[in-house]
Amino acid sequence: MGSANLSAWFPEWASTFAPGVDMVFYDLYFVGLIVLILTVGLAVTFMFAFRRRSGDPEQVPAGGLNKCLLGAWMLGTIALGGFAFMAGLGEFVDSTVPPYDSYAIDITTREGAWDFAYPGGYVADTLRVPTGKPVLLALTSEDISRQLAIPAMRVQQAVLPGRTTETWFEPITPGTFPIYSGTFSSVRYDSLPVAMIALSEPDFASWLAAASDIFAGRTMAEVGEFLYVAQGCKACHSLDGSKLVGPSFKNLYGHEAVSTDGRTRKVDAGYVKESVLSPNAFVVEGFQGVMPTFDGKLDDRKIEAIVAYLESLSDHGEAGPQEDK
Numbered sequence: 636m637g638s639a640n641l642s643a644w645f646p647e648w649a650s651t652f653a654p655g656v657d658m659v660f661y662d663l664y665f666v667g668l669i670v671l672i673l674t675v676g677l678a679v680t681f682m683f684a685f686r687r688r689s690g691d692p693e694q695v696p697a698g699g700l701n702k703c704l705l706g707a708w709m710l711g712t713i714a715l716g717g718f719a720f721m722a723g724l725g726e727f728v729d730s731t732v733p734p735y736d737s738y739a740i741d742i743t744t745r746e747g748a749w750d751f752a753y754p755g756g757y758v759a760d761t762l763r764v765p766t767g768k769p770v771l772l773a774l775t776s777e778d779i780s781r782q783l784a785i786p787a788m789r790v791q792q793a794v795l796p797g798r799t800t801e802t803w804f805e806p807i808t809p810g811t812f813p814i815y816s817g818t819f820s821s822v823r824y825d826s827l828p829v830a831m832i833a834l835s836e837p838d839f840a841s842w843l844a845a846a847s848d849i850f851a852g853r854t855m856a857e858v859g860e861f862l863y864v865a866q867g868c869k870a871c872h873s874l875d876g877s878k879l880v881g882p883s884f885k886n887l888y889g890h891e892a893v894s895t896d897g898r899t900r901k902v903d904a905g906y907v908k909e910s911v912l913s914p915n916a917f918v919v920e921g922f923q924g925v926m927p928t929f930d931g932k933l934d935d936r937k938i939e940a941i942v943a944y945l946e947s948l949s950d951h952g953e954a955g956p957q958e959d960k
Contacts, residue, residue, distance in 0.1 A: 649787035649833065651805040655726045656789040670715065678917025681848050688852060718958060730790075733803035737771035738764070744794055744816065745777035745927070747870020748879075749829045758932075760865040762814065762831040764806055765839040771803045775875070785831055787812040806833040822870040850936070859944025862937055866929065874948065881926060882919050893920045902943045911938055 644833040648654055740762070741752040751759045765768045774783055774794045783802070787810075792802035794816075812831045834842060845851070850858055863869060863884075871880035882892075888902050895918045900906055909916055911933055914926035931939075 645789075646787040646812075647808070649806060649808045649810065650789060651807060652726070652789045653787070655729070657782060659722050659726055659747025662707075663719055666715065666718065666930075686808055699856065711742065730802065733770045733771045733801065737769040737803055739771045739773065740764070742783070742794075743775070743777060744781055744783075745867060748865070749816075750865075750867075753843060753847075758865065759837075759846065761829060763839060763842060764831065764833055765836045766806045766809055766833050767836060769803055769805045771801060773799050773801050776797050781816045784815045785812060786815075788831075809833050809835055809838075850940075855940045855943035856947040857944075858937070858940035859942070859947075862933070862941055866933070871926070879923075881922055884945055884948050886949045886951070888945040888949035890949070892917070894918055895920050895924075902945075904939075907942050907945060908938050911941065940950045 645653075645657055645660075648657070665764075739754065742762075743750040743752070749760060749762075751762045752758070758894060769851070772783070772792070775798065776794045776796045778796060780796065781794045782791060784795055785804070788804040788806065790802055790804050792800055794800060810833055812833065814829045814831050816829075849861055853861065868884075873879050873883045874885055876883045876885045888907075890902055891899055892902050892906070893899050898917065900917060910926075912928060912930045914928060915924040918924040
């Protein structure tokens with residue numbers, strides 16, 4: 636099946652759902668258009684047919700209720716409602732019952748980030764899926780309600796805190812497709828932009844094997860920079876010294892930090908590890924203790940990489956500050 640489309644109203648078909656969803660829309664659209672034309676046409680016809688003419692008496696007794704026409708109108712309305720219901724029922728049932736052999740991906744969203752967790756434990760910040768295979772998405776939110784919308788797949792699903800919702804689709808066309816969250820970011824309006832990349836099954840298998848090891852081909856500081864983006868740290872911690880939800884990472888490492896209760900502590904490897912695993916143990920003065928814990932998400936080696944990245948951003952670090960970060 637190709638990636639054709641019936642009009643420019645929708646993105647090109649990129650999943651097995653797309654043709655059926657579009658046909659339901661067009662069926663309802665054209666039926667509604669016919670009903671609109673019929674209703675307006677009758678209204679205009681009756682306006683001219685029953686308009687008052689010169690010589691007509693000023694008062695004309697009203698005619699009796701035409702039960703046949705009234706019944707036909709009511710039955711037609713019920714028939715239209717039934718048609719709309721049945722037209723969408725099949726696609727709705729198909730979209731809520733994933734195939735048994737679906738490839739499962741767990742999605743967690745929070746302020747500033749999407750996490751896409753693959754079987755085996757690899758977590759990415761971009762959704763990559765194989766073509767020609769059903770993909771099951773299990774979604775949850777760590778903070779507020781959002782939605783996941785992939786227009787090219789004709790998929791839209793609520794993402795709720797404290798609950799897991801599911802949706803599935805089967806990509807048919809390789810390519811890059813936008814994902815939208817349909818919500819505002821508290822830092823800026825960016826709708827948490829992220830993309831879905833559909834790959835052929837061999838290309839997907841090769842990518843997953845290579846990407847699962849984030850340390851391969853990277854220095855520890857580069858791994859830390861990758862985690863800074865992938866874990867959503869950039870939503871709260873800037874790199875240019877500007878104040879966001881949390882302290883800026885620029886020149887943070889090696890300097891003294893003062894807590895909200897007056898304690899002073901040097902920002903070193905131990906401080907960074909504690910801040911990652913128990914962020915409310917030492918809340919920096921001028922900020923609120925709203926950072927979530929990453930205990931169970933980041934192991935010691937990944938925390939070491941974050942430390943190396945912070946060192947590279949500080950004039951007190953061994954690597955010195957990096958420019959244009």
